[in-house]
Amino acid sequence: MSMCIDCHAHFLPDAFTAEMTKRGFIEMHKGEGYVMVSDALTGYSRDKIRLPHFSLLDDIEERNALAEEQRIDKQIICLPPFWFGYKPDAQTGLAICRAANDAIAATIEQSPQRFAGFATVPLQSPKDAVAELKRAVEELGFWGAEIGTSIAGKPMDDPALDVFWHACCDLDVPLFVHPQHELASDRTADFYLHNLYGNPSETGLFAARMIFAGVFERFPKLNMILAHGGGTIPYIIGRLDHGYRVRPETKALPKPPSTYFKQLYFDTITHDDAMLKYLVDRVSAKHVVVGTDRPFDMGIDDPRALVEAIPGLSASERDAIIGDNARSFLSRSMPLAKS
Numbered sequence: 631m632s633m634c635i636d637c638h639a640h641f642l643p644d645a646f647t648a649e650m651t652k653r654g655f656i657e658m659h660k661g662e663g664y665v666m667v668s669d670a671l672t673g674y675s676r677d678k679i680r681l682p683h684f685s686l687l688d689d690i691e692e693r694n695a696l697a698e699e700q701r702i703d704k705q706i707i708c709l710p711p712f713w714f715g716y717k718p719d720a721q722t723g724l725a726i727c728r729a730a731n732d733a734i735a736a737t738i739e740q741s742p743q744r745f746a747g748f749a750t751v752p753l754q755s756p757k758d759a760v761a762e763l764k765r766a767v768e769e770l771g772f773w774g775a776e777i778g779t780s781i782a783g784k785p786m787d788d789p790a791l792d793v794f795w796h797a798c799c800d801l802d803v804p805l806f807v808h809p810q811h812e813l814a815s816d817r818t819a820d821f822y823l824h825n826l827y828g829n830p831s832e833t834g835l836f837a838a839r840m841i842f843a844g845v846f847e848r849f850p851k852l853n854m855i856l857a858h859g860g861g862t863i864p865y866i867i868g869r870l871d872h873g874y875r876v877r878p879e880t881k882a883l884p885k886p887p888s889t890y891f892k893q894l895y896f897d898t899i900t901h902d903d904a905m906l907k908y909l910v911d912r913v914s915a916k917h918v919v920v921g922t923d924r925p926f927d928m929g930i931d932d933p934r935a936l937v938e939a940i941p942g943l944s945a946s947e948r949d950a951i952i953g954d955n956a957r958s959f960l961s962r963s964m965p966l967a968k969s
Protein backbone atom coordinates (compact mmCIF):
# COMPACT_ATOMS: atom_id res chain seq x y z
CA MET A 631 0.00 0.00 0.00
CA SER A 632 1.29 3.42 -0.91
CA MET A 633 2.22 5.98 1.68
CA CYS A 634 -0.50 8.60 1.98
CA ILE A 635 0.57 12.10 0.93
CA ASP A 636 -1.84 14.89 1.78
CA CYS A 637 -1.33 17.73 -0.71
CA HIS A 638 -3.85 20.15 0.83
CA ALA A 639 -3.45 21.06 4.50
CA HIS A 640 -3.02 24.37 6.29
CA PHE A 641 -0.82 25.68 9.07
CA LEU A 642 -0.47 29.16 10.54
CA PRO A 643 2.73 29.41 12.59
CA ASP A 644 2.85 31.65 15.64
CA ALA A 645 6.06 33.28 14.44
CA PHE A 646 4.24 34.44 11.30
CA THR A 647 1.12 35.76 13.04
CA ALA A 648 3.38 37.58 15.52
CA GLU A 649 5.05 39.33 12.58
CA MET A 650 1.66 40.21 11.05
CA THR A 651 0.55 41.65 14.39
CA LYS A 652 3.72 43.72 14.57
CA ARG A 653 3.05 45.08 11.09
CA GLY A 654 -0.53 46.00 12.06
CA PHE A 655 -2.27 43.64 9.62
CA ILE A 656 -4.08 41.55 12.22
CA GLU A 657 -5.50 41.57 15.72
CA MET A 658 -5.09 38.19 17.37
CA HIS A 659 -7.70 37.05 19.89
CA LYS A 660 -6.36 33.57 20.51
CA GLY A 661 -8.11 33.10 23.83
CA GLU A 662 -11.46 33.85 22.22
CA GLY A 663 -10.69 31.66 19.21
CA TYR A 664 -10.54 34.23 16.44
CA VAL A 665 -8.31 36.66 14.57
CA MET A 666 -9.27 39.87 12.77
CA VAL A 667 -7.45 40.24 9.46
CA SER A 668 -7.28 43.59 7.68
CA ASP A 669 -8.20 44.20 4.05
CA ALA A 670 -4.74 45.77 3.74
CA LEU A 671 -3.40 42.20 3.84
CA THR A 672 -6.11 40.22 2.04
CA GLY A 673 -7.26 42.61 -0.69
CA TYR A 674 -10.86 41.88 0.19
CA SER A 675 -13.40 44.64 -0.18
CA ARG A 676 -14.39 44.33 3.48
CA ASP A 677 -12.55 46.39 6.06
CA LYS A 678 -11.64 43.44 8.27
CA ILE A 679 -12.49 39.78 8.19
CA ARG A 680 -12.98 37.61 11.27
CA LEU A 681 -11.35 34.20 10.93
CA PRO A 682 -11.43 31.30 13.37
CA HIS A 683 -8.24 30.53 15.25
CA PHE A 684 -7.67 27.31 17.16
CA SER A 685 -4.67 25.38 18.38
CA LEU A 686 -4.62 22.84 15.52
CA LEU A 687 -3.56 25.72 13.28
CA ASP A 688 -0.31 26.36 15.12
CA ASP A 689 0.50 23.36 17.31
CA ILE A 690 2.75 20.88 15.52
CA GLU A 691 2.28 18.15 18.14
CA GLU A 692 -1.50 18.26 17.79
CA ARG A 693 -1.12 18.16 14.03
CA ASN A 694 1.18 15.19 14.22
CA ALA A 695 -1.41 13.34 16.30
CA LEU A 696 -4.20 14.25 13.89
CA ALA A 697 -2.18 13.10 10.87
CA GLU A 698 -1.47 9.81 12.66
CA GLU A 699 -5.17 9.36 13.37
CA GLN A 700 -5.95 10.11 9.71
CA ARG A 701 -3.28 7.62 8.52
CA ILE A 702 -1.45 10.35 6.64
CA ASP A 703 2.26 9.67 6.25
CA LYS A 704 3.28 12.97 4.74
CA GLN A 705 1.35 16.22 4.89
CA ILE A 706 2.31 19.21 2.76
CA ILE A 707 1.36 22.24 4.81
CA CYS A 708 0.75 25.77 3.52
CA LEU A 709 -0.86 28.98 4.73
CA PRO A 710 -4.66 29.19 4.82
CA PRO A 711 -6.20 31.54 2.24
CA PHE A 712 -6.56 35.19 3.36
CA TRP A 713 -2.87 35.17 4.38
CA PHE A 714 -1.07 35.29 1.02
CA GLY A 715 -0.34 39.01 1.33
CA TYR A 716 -0.96 40.00 -2.32
CA LYS A 717 -2.45 43.41 -1.48
CA PRO A 718 0.47 45.36 0.07
CA ASP A 719 3.23 47.00 -1.98
CA ALA A 720 5.97 44.81 -3.46
CA GLN A 721 8.51 45.34 -0.70
CA THR A 722 6.02 44.59 2.08
CA GLY A 723 4.62 41.64 0.12
CA LEU A 724 8.06 40.10 -0.13
CA ALA A 725 8.70 40.63 3.59
CA ILE A 726 5.37 38.95 4.43
CA CYS A 727 6.17 35.93 2.25
CA ARG A 728 9.67 35.61 3.66
CA ALA A 729 8.30 35.69 7.21
CA ALA A 730 5.68 33.05 6.33
CA ASN A 731 8.15 30.76 4.59
CA ASP A 732 10.75 31.03 7.34
CA ALA A 733 8.09 30.22 9.94
CA ILE A 734 6.68 27.24 8.00
CA ALA A 735 10.19 25.92 7.31
CA ALA A 736 11.00 26.13 11.04
CA THR A 737 7.78 24.22 11.78
CA ILE A 738 8.65 21.47 9.30
CA GLU A 739 12.11 21.19 10.84
CA GLN A 740 10.47 20.03 14.07
CA SER A 741 8.90 17.04 12.33
CA PRO A 742 10.47 16.59 8.90
CA GLN A 743 9.36 12.99 8.46
CA ARG A 744 5.72 13.97 8.67
CA PHE A 745 5.60 17.42 7.10
CA ALA A 746 6.69 19.22 3.97
CA GLY A 747 5.61 22.63 2.70
CA PHE A 748 4.27 24.74 -0.11
CA ALA A 749 5.74 28.25 0.07
CA THR A 750 3.89 31.51 -0.47
CA VAL A 751 5.25 34.07 -2.95
CA PRO A 752 4.53 37.78 -3.58
CA LEU A 753 2.78 37.54 -6.94
CA GLN A 754 2.08 41.31 -7.02
CA SER A 755 5.78 41.60 -7.90
CA PRO A 756 6.74 38.80 -10.33
CA LYS A 757 10.49 39.26 -9.98
CA ASP A 758 10.27 39.08 -6.19
CA ALA A 759 8.00 36.03 -6.51
CA VAL A 760 10.69 34.32 -8.59
CA ALA A 761 13.40 35.17 -6.06
CA GLU A 762 11.32 33.96 -3.12
CA LEU A 763 10.31 30.76 -4.91
CA LYS A 764 13.97 29.99 -5.57
CA ARG A 765 14.93 30.72 -1.96
CA ALA A 766 12.05 28.64 -0.62
CA VAL A 767 12.80 25.63 -2.82
CA GLU A 768 16.59 25.70 -2.94
CA GLU A 769 17.42 26.97 0.54
CA LEU A 770 14.41 26.03 2.67
CA GLY A 771 13.43 22.74 0.98
CA PHE A 772 9.83 23.55 0.03
CA TRP A 773 8.11 21.16 -2.39
CA GLY A 774 6.63 23.99 -4.48
CA ALA A 775 4.43 27.00 -3.85
CA GLU A 776 0.82 27.71 -3.03
CA ILE A 777 -0.86 30.46 -5.04
CA GLY A 778 -4.30 32.07 -4.81
CA THR A 779 -6.79 32.30 -7.67
CA SER A 780 -6.27 36.02 -8.20
CA ILE A 781 -3.80 38.68 -7.11
CA ALA A 782 -6.07 40.63 -4.76
CA GLY A 783 -8.75 40.48 -7.47
CA LYS A 784 -6.54 40.75 -10.56
CA PRO A 785 -6.37 37.79 -12.96
CA MET A 786 -3.31 35.53 -12.96
CA ASP A 787 -2.99 35.20 -16.74
CA ASP A 788 -1.26 38.60 -16.97
CA PRO A 789 1.84 38.07 -19.19
CA ALA A 790 3.89 39.88 -16.52
CA LEU A 791 3.72 36.60 -14.58
CA ASP A 792 5.33 34.57 -17.37
CA VAL A 793 8.67 34.99 -15.63
CA PHE A 794 7.19 33.25 -12.58
CA TRP A 795 5.68 30.32 -14.54
CA HIS A 796 9.05 30.00 -16.24
CA ALA A 797 10.81 29.75 -12.87
CA CYS A 798 8.40 27.02 -11.72
CA CYS A 799 9.25 24.99 -14.84
CA ASP A 800 12.96 25.63 -14.40
CA LEU A 801 12.91 24.50 -10.78
CA ASP A 802 10.56 21.65 -11.71
CA VAL A 803 8.16 22.35 -8.85
CA PRO A 804 4.35 22.25 -8.89
CA LEU A 805 1.99 24.95 -7.70
CA PHE A 806 -0.91 24.29 -5.38
CA VAL A 807 -3.81 26.58 -6.32
CA HIS A 808 -6.09 27.58 -3.47
CA PRO A 809 -9.12 29.83 -3.97
CA GLN A 810 -9.37 33.19 -2.26
CA HIS A 811 -11.05 36.52 -3.00
CA GLU A 812 -14.30 34.82 -3.91
CA LEU A 813 -16.62 35.86 -6.67
CA ALA A 814 -19.73 37.96 -6.13
CA SER A 815 -18.97 38.72 -2.49
CA ASP A 816 -22.24 40.63 -2.12
CA ARG A 817 -24.35 37.64 -3.15
CA THR A 818 -22.27 35.04 -1.30
CA ALA A 819 -22.22 36.85 2.05
CA ASP A 820 -24.97 34.63 3.54
CA PHE A 821 -25.14 30.93 4.39
CA TYR A 822 -21.33 30.55 4.27
CA LEU A 823 -21.70 30.67 0.49
CA HIS A 824 -18.47 32.63 0.04
CA ASN A 825 -16.78 29.33 0.85
CA LEU A 826 -19.37 26.70 -0.20
CA TYR A 827 -20.10 28.29 -3.56
CA GLY A 828 -17.45 30.98 -3.99
CA ASN A 829 -14.38 28.80 -3.51
CA PRO A 830 -15.10 26.15 -6.18
CA SER A 831 -16.39 28.78 -8.60
CA GLU A 832 -13.27 30.90 -8.11
CA THR A 833 -11.02 27.91 -8.89
CA GLY A 834 -13.04 27.14 -12.01
CA LEU A 835 -12.71 30.71 -13.25
CA PHE A 836 -8.98 30.72 -12.52
CA ALA A 837 -8.42 27.49 -14.48
CA ALA A 838 -10.59 28.56 -17.43
CA ARG A 839 -8.73 31.87 -17.77
CA MET A 840 -5.30 30.24 -17.48
CA ILE A 841 -6.22 27.67 -20.14
CA PHE A 842 -7.80 30.10 -22.63
CA ALA A 843 -5.02 32.68 -22.13
CA GLY A 844 -2.55 30.00 -23.23
CA VAL A 845 -0.45 29.85 -20.05
CA PHE A 846 -0.34 26.03 -20.11
CA GLU A 847 0.27 26.07 -23.86
CA ARG A 848 3.28 28.38 -23.40
CA PHE A 849 4.59 26.46 -20.38
CA PRO A 850 4.05 22.77 -21.10
CA LYS A 851 6.09 21.77 -18.04
CA LEU A 852 3.91 23.83 -15.68
CA ASN A 853 1.95 21.62 -13.27
CA MET A 854 -0.73 22.77 -10.87
CA ILE A 855 -2.76 20.99 -8.21
CA LEU A 856 -6.26 22.47 -8.00
CA ALA A 857 -7.93 22.49 -4.57
CA HIS A 858 -11.38 21.06 -3.84
CA GLY A 859 -11.41 18.61 -6.74
CA GLY A 860 -10.66 21.45 -9.16
CA GLY A 861 -13.77 23.36 -8.12
CA THR A 862 -16.16 23.69 -11.04
CA ILE A 863 -13.65 23.11 -13.85
CA PRO A 864 -14.01 19.30 -14.23
CA TYR A 865 -17.76 19.74 -14.58
CA ILE A 866 -17.74 22.58 -17.13
CA ILE A 867 -14.85 21.38 -19.29
CA GLY A 868 -17.21 19.99 -21.96
CA ARG A 869 -18.81 23.41 -22.19
CA LEU A 870 -15.40 25.06 -22.61
CA ASP A 871 -14.50 22.59 -25.37
CA HIS A 872 -17.81 23.23 -27.11
CA GLY A 873 -17.21 26.99 -26.85
CA TYR A 874 -13.80 26.44 -28.39
CA ARG A 875 -15.43 24.75 -31.38
CA VAL A 876 -18.11 27.39 -31.99
CA ARG A 877 -16.95 30.75 -30.58
CA PRO A 878 -14.41 33.05 -32.25
CA GLU A 879 -13.32 34.58 -28.91
CA THR A 880 -11.60 31.34 -27.92
CA LYS A 881 -9.61 30.71 -31.07
CA ALA A 882 -6.23 32.06 -29.95
CA LEU A 883 -5.64 28.68 -28.32
CA PRO A 884 -4.27 26.04 -30.73
CA LYS A 885 -5.92 23.05 -29.01
CA PRO A 886 -9.19 22.41 -27.15
CA PRO A 887 -9.21 23.46 -23.47
CA SER A 888 -9.44 19.90 -22.14
CA THR A 889 -6.03 19.17 -23.72
CA TYR A 890 -4.43 21.05 -20.83
CA PHE A 891 -5.93 18.83 -18.13
CA LYS A 892 -2.78 16.76 -18.55
CA GLN A 893 -0.88 19.52 -16.72
CA LEU A 894 -3.36 19.66 -13.86
CA TYR A 895 -3.89 17.61 -10.72
CA PHE A 896 -7.04 17.60 -8.63
CA ASP A 897 -7.41 16.87 -4.93
CA THR A 898 -10.00 14.47 -3.51
CA ILE A 899 -12.11 17.05 -1.67
CA THR A 900 -15.52 16.88 -3.41
CA HIS A 901 -17.72 15.75 -0.47
CA ASP A 902 -19.68 13.56 -2.87
CA ASP A 903 -18.76 9.97 -3.75
CA ALA A 904 -20.36 10.12 -7.19
CA MET A 905 -18.53 13.35 -8.01
CA LEU A 906 -15.21 11.89 -6.89
CA LYS A 907 -15.79 8.87 -9.15
CA TYR A 908 -16.68 11.20 -12.02
CA LEU A 909 -13.52 13.24 -11.37
CA VAL A 910 -11.30 10.14 -11.49
CA ASP A 911 -13.05 8.91 -14.65
CA ARG A 912 -12.72 12.30 -16.33
CA VAL A 913 -9.13 13.23 -15.48
CA SER A 914 -7.77 9.69 -14.79
CA ALA A 915 -6.43 8.24 -11.54
CA LYS A 916 -3.00 9.57 -12.53
CA HIS A 917 -4.21 13.13 -11.97
CA VAL A 918 -5.95 12.90 -8.60
CA VAL A 919 -4.14 13.39 -5.28
CA VAL A 920 -5.20 13.31 -1.66
CA GLY A 921 -6.24 16.54 0.04
CA THR A 922 -7.78 16.91 3.49
CA ASP A 923 -7.99 20.69 4.02
CA ARG A 924 -7.19 20.09 7.67
CA PRO A 925 -7.58 21.55 10.23
CA PHE A 926 -10.72 23.23 8.87
CA ASP A 927 -14.23 21.88 9.15
CA MET A 928 -14.68 21.75 5.35
CA GLY A 929 -12.02 19.04 5.25
CA ILE A 930 -11.88 15.26 4.96
CA ASP A 931 -11.69 12.89 7.95
CA ASP A 932 -10.44 9.64 6.42
CA PRO A 933 -8.70 10.18 3.09
CA ARG A 934 -7.62 6.54 2.66
CA ALA A 935 -11.15 5.23 3.20
CA LEU A 936 -12.45 7.80 0.71
CA VAL A 937 -10.11 6.51 -2.00
CA GLU A 938 -10.80 2.88 -1.09
CA ALA A 939 -14.52 3.53 -1.63
CA ILE A 940 -14.17 4.76 -5.24
CA PRO A 941 -15.69 1.94 -7.29
CA GLY A 942 -13.92 0.20 -10.14
CA LEU A 943 -10.30 1.14 -9.51
CA SER A 944 -7.33 -1.22 -9.59
CA ALA A 945 -4.98 -1.43 -6.59
CA SER A 946 -2.34 0.52 -8.49
CA GLU A 947 -4.82 3.27 -9.37
CA ARG A 948 -5.77 3.62 -5.71
CA ASP A 949 -2.08 3.75 -4.75
CA ALA A 950 -1.58 6.42 -7.41
CA ILE A 951 -4.21 8.66 -5.81
CA ILE A 952 -3.19 7.94 -2.22
CA GLY A 953 0.44 8.85 -2.71
CA ASP A 954 2.23 7.63 -5.83
CA ASN A 955 1.11 10.54 -8.01
CA ALA A 956 2.35 13.08 -5.48
CA ARG A 957 5.65 11.22 -5.16
CA SER A 958 6.12 11.22 -8.91
CA PHE A 959 5.72 14.91 -9.57
CA LEU A 960 6.82 16.48 -6.31
CA SER A 961 10.38 16.05 -7.43
CA ARG A 962 11.85 18.36 -4.81
CA SER A 963 10.67 16.04 -2.05
CA MET A 964 14.26 14.88 -1.82
CA PRO A 965 14.54 12.00 0.66
CA LEU A 966 10.93 10.96 0.08
CA ALA A 967 11.17 10.92 -3.71
CA LYS A 968 14.38 8.96 -3.57
CA SER A 969 13.11 6.38 -1.08
Ligand SMILES: [Zn+2]
Pocket residue numbers: 638640808857923
Ligand atom coordinates in the same frame (compact mmCIF):
# COMPACT_ATOMS: atom_id res chain seq x y z
ZN1 LIG B 1 -7.81 24.75 2.02
